[in-house]
Structure formats: C-alpha cells, structure tokens
Amino acid sequence: MNVTAPTVGPATPSIFAPVSTPAFAIRDLSFLVLAIVTFIFIVVAGVTVYAIIRYRHRPGDDRRDPPQVYGSTQIELAWTVVPFLIVIILFLTTTRYIFAIERPAATRDTVEVTVVGNQWWWEIRYPRLGIVTANELHVPVSDAARPTRTFITLQSADVIHSFWIPQLAGKTDVIPGKTNRTWVEPRTPGTYVGQCAEFCGVQHAWMLLRVTVHPRDEFDRWVAAQQAVAAEVPESRTGRDVFTSVACISCHTVRGTPANGVFGPDLTHLMSRATIGAGVASNTPETLRAWVKDPAVLKPGARMPAMNLSGKQLDELVAYLTTLR
Numbered sequence: 228m229n230v231t232a233p234t235v236g237p238a239t240p241s242i243f244a245p246v247s248t249p250a251f252a253i254r255d256l257s258f259l260v261l262a263i264v265t266f267i268f269i270v271v272a273g274v275t276v277y278a279i280i281r282y283r284h285r286p287g288d289d290r291r292d293p294p295q296v297y298g299s300t301q302i303e304l305a306w307t308v309v310p311f312l313i314v315i316i317l318f319l320t321t322t323r324y325i326f327a328i329e330r331p332a333a334t335r336d337t338v339e340v341t342v343v344g345n346q347w348w349w350e351i352r353y354p355r356l357g358i359v360t361a362n363e364l365h366v367p368v369s370d371a372a373r374p375t376r377t378f379i380t381l382q383s384a385d386v387i388h389s390f391w392i393p394q395l396a397g398k399t400d401v402i403p404g405k406t407n408r409t410w411v412e413p414r415t416p417g418t419y420v421g422q423c424a425e426f427c428g429v430q431h432a433w434m435l436l437r438v439t440v441h442p443r444d445e446f447d448r449w450v451a452a453q454q455a456v457a458a459e460v461p462e463s464r465t466g467r468d469v470f471t472s473v474a475c476i477s478c479h480t481v482r483g484t485p486a487n488g489v490f491g492p493d494l495t496h497l498m499s500r501a502t503i504g505a506g507v508a509s510n511t512p513e514t515l516r517a518w519v520k521d522p523a524v525l526k527p528g529a530r531m532p533a534m535n536l537s538g539k540q541l542d543e544l545v546a547y548l549t550t551l552r
C-alpha cells in the first residue's frame with residue numbers, strides 16, 4: 228500500500244525562525260545565552276590552544292617542573308566572581324522573559340482554544356465559537372490593524388503530552404488532571420508544524436500538529452464553514468448508513484447525524500483537514516480507505532480498531548466521508 232507522505236508546510240519547525248510573540252522572546256534569549264557561552268568557549272579554547280602551542284615540548288627543553296604556584300587570592304576571586312556574575316545575568320534575564328511570557332496582556336480581540344492531548348492525536352475545541360476539530364489548529368494573524376492573541380488551554384485525556392510549535396511558542400506540558408495555558412500571537416500567515424514533545428507511548432512520534440495562521444477574513448470564513456453541520460449529500464446515503472450502522476458512531480461525532488461519540492476525532496468537517504491520523508498521511512480517499520480498513524497499517528498501535536468491512540462497504544463509507552467538507 229503506497230501512502231503519500233504528509234506534506235509539511237514550507238516552514239521549518241525551528242526556534243530560530245519565529246513568527247509569533249512568545250517565540251520572538253525565546254529566540255532572543257537563546258541568542259543571548261549562545262553569545263555568552265560562545266564567548267566563554269572562545270576564551271577557554273583560545274587559552275588552551277595557546278598553552279598547547281606555546282609550551283609544547285621542544286628539543287633541548289629543561290625537563291624540570293616550572294615553579295609551582297600555591298594559592299592566589301586574585302585568581303581564586305576571578306574564577307569565583309566572574310562565573311557568579313554570568314549566572315546572575317542569565318538568571319535575571321531568563322526570569323524577566325518567563326514573567327513576560329507567562330503573564331500576557333489580553334488584546335482587544337482574542338481567540339480561545341482548548342487543546343486536549345489524546346493517545347495519539349489532538350482534539351481542538353473553540354468553546355466560544357462552537358467548533359470541534361482535530362490535529363490542525365487554525366488561528367488568525369495578529370497585525371497592527373487588529374492585534375489578536377490566541378490563548379490555548381491545554382488538557383490531557385490520558386497521559387502526559389507536550390504541546391510544541393517551535394515557531395509560535397515555547398513547549399508546554401499537557402498533564403492529566405492539570406490545566407496549563409499557553410498563547411500565540413503570530414504575525415505572518417502560513418502553516419507551521421509542531422508535535423507532541425513528551426514521550427507518550429508507541430505513536431508519540433506520530434502525534435503531529437499543524438497550525439494554519441490565516442489573514443482575518445480568511446479565518447472568519449474558516450470559522451463559518453466549521454460551524455455548519457454536515458451537509459446532506461443524497462448520493463452518499465448508503466455510505467452514511469454504513470457509517471451509522473457500525474461502531475464508527477460510538478467514537479466519532481458528525482454534527483447533524485446520530486454520530487456523537489467523543490473518543491475519536493470529530494469528523495463533521497473531516498475533508499477540511501490536510502492530514503489524517505494526526506499527520507501520519509495526507510487526507511485523500513485512498514489513505515482514508517486504508518485507514519478505515521485497518522488503521523494499524525498506517526499507524527501501528529492506533530486506538531481505532533480495524534472495521535472489518537467488505538470492499539463494497541469500504542467504498543461506500545469512504546464516499547460518504549469525502550462529503551464531510
């Protein structure tokens with residue numbers, strides 16, 4: 228079975244290419260720390276290389292030890308005070324950045340999102356907008372005309388996960404029984420990738436996240452499309468009957484149908500997502516068919532069981548799923 232690899236966005240998941248407010252601060256702090264340690268490295272390595280070359284063995288050298296120094300207040304003060312000052316500088320700067328990041332001011336416009344970590348996918352809810360989706364977070368850009376911060380509430384349904392989109396914000400743990408918060412304020416539209424950053428079981432590596440940052444009008448259109456219930460497509464009626472007659476509906480929700488399960492991703496607008504299985508494959512009819520037939524082929528250990536459907540039922544079901552736009 229050939230499965231198209233997921234198309235990751237043009238952006239590299241690097242903290243050195245930030246596009247969002249807390250990520251700018253993290254990059255700046257990283258550069259400061261790098262500058263200090265690079266300076267220390269150059270001094271230490273420079274003195275070492277100088278000593279190796281200057282004092283290397285030469286023919287005819289006097290082989291006796293040079294005069295030994297025992298105790299020097301000046302040297303001891305220097306190697307105590309200088310590192311202490313460096314630690315103080317790093318400590319104070321880091322503290323300042325942590326406070327700035329942990330206590331963000333609300334902008335006039337804000338978007339509230341709740342992200343729930345599950346083995347091995349992300350549920351994404353917009354409580355104020357009545358939207359539920361999965362694995363692909365959509366947020367508006369923040370510009371001078373309309374500064375908009377997106378506040379993200381993080382919860383876990385099972386084990387410890389970690390939410391990390393390096394270009395947008397620092398890593399935040401997602402812990403069962405504890406609610407953590409993070410926020411982003413992206414300045415550049417585009418698609419940014421991230422992933423679960425805490426080992427959480429066999430498919431930890433395939434617990435990817437994609438964040439699409441939209442210009443405001445595009446974001447509003449996305450919201451309106453997601454708020455709609457699933458459209459009725461008469462031709463896909465048989466596929467819909469397959470869907471509602473098998474176990475799909477005990478785990479998945481399709482708003483506007485009897486399917487209201489909560490253990491798996493909401494499928495109301497499945498086809499609006501670029502990937503399936505938390506980024507394991509591109510979302511195409513072929514990969515969907517392979518996934519429904521047996522998710523373990525694409526993602527070993529996935530919690531969704533193989534559905535044991537006939538080829539005809541699979542075709543009908545996939546035809547129905549592809550109407551969920």
Ligand code: CUA
Nearest residue numbers: 388423425427
């Ligand atoms: Cu979830 Cu690693």
